[in-house]
Amino acid sequence: MHPPLLDFHCHLDLYREHEAVYQKCRREQVEILAVTTTPRAWTKNLELAAGASNIRVALGLHPQLVAEGVEELPLFQKHLSDTKYVGEVGLDASPKFYKSFDRQKQVFEAVLRACSEQGGKILSLHSVRCAGQVIKMLEAYFPKDRGTAVLHWFTGSASEARRAAQLGCYFSINSEMLKSESRRAVVALLPRERILTETDGPFTLTNGRPSIPPDVSSTLNDLAALFEIGADVLGQQIISNLRNLESKGAET
Numbered sequence: 001m002h003p004p005l006l007d008f009h010c011h012l013d014l015y016r017e018h019e020a021v022y023q024k025c026r027r028e029q030v031e032i033l034a035v036t037t038t039p040r041a042w043t044k045n046l047e048l049a050a051g052a053s054n055i056r057v058a059l060g061l062h063p064q065l066v067a068e069g070v071e072e073l074p075l076f077q078k079h080l081s082d083t084k085y086v087g088e089v090g091l092d093a094s095p096k097f098y099k100s101f102d103r104q105k106q107v108f109e110a111v112l113r114a115c116s117e118q119g120g121k122i123l124s125l126h127s128v129r130c131a132g133q134v135i136k137m138l139e140a141y142f143p144k145d146r147g148t149a150v151l152h153w154f155t156g157s158a159s160e161a162r163r164a165a166q167l168g169c170y171f172s173i174n175s176e177m178l179k180s181e182s183r184r185a186v187v188a189l190l191p192r193e194r195i196l197t198e199t200d201g202p203f204t205l206t207n208g209r210p211s212i213p214p215d216v217s218s219t220l221n222d223l224a225a226l227f228e229i230g231a232d233v234l235g236q237q238i239i240s241n242l243r244n245l246e247s248k249g250a251e252t
């Protein structure tokens with residue numbers, strides 16, 4: 001028996017063989033959050049996940065698509081009351097997308113305001129090269145009693161991690177975040193009760209091919225080694241973190 005597994009940020013609809021990946025994930029004992037990049041994709045993903053109790057589908061509006069001029073905020077707002085899971089949303093300040101940063105901020109502010117108004121949402125957030133800015137916007141528009149943010153692929157500093165933890169944020173950790181000493185040092189500081197795991201498949205690789213959710217087991221092993229605890233103990237902790245996160249959502 002392997003420890004229970006969690007992949008809290010993957011793009012099941014972005015694999016070349018995405019219907020087969022969905023079918024495989026239904027049969028695996030992996031808890032999954034399938035994020036989407038546009039609200040247009042959400043309904044189709046819901047259909048692919050229908051009846052699979054281990055697959056949650058999040059409503060997304062990716063900042064890189066905002067940068068490409070995709071204006072789907074009205075559609076996002078229309079679907080929002082039908083889901084508790086939101087993602088992938090956030091900001092991207094990398095050079096390729098920076099010219100749309102002001103527009104990204106407007107969209108992200110609208111997303112945060114709508115989520116906090118409805119309450120009880122769980123958000124999977126993108127924060128490339130702008131963790132501080134994302135945290136600032138959470139502070140301004142997403143009070144911690146109105147929902148919970150999960151920072152996906154967090155690459156901010158130790159002090160930003162501390163600020164985010166104070167805001168009640170969770171962190172979903174993937175294999176890329178454990179590759180350099182400086183990143184590992186930040187991950188080691190994160191509160192254990194706020195740790196989740198993810199693949200961000202198909203955007204990370206395992207054995208040279210795009211990672212799929214069961215591959216999160218290698219991240220669990222690496223993380224357990226970093227924390228110097230057993231992978232089975234950490235696996236249980238992560239599943240219990242997930243349960244806490246999800247029951248927290250239900251209270252509001």
Ligand code: MN
Nearest residue numbers: 009011088200
């Ligand atoms: Mn992603």
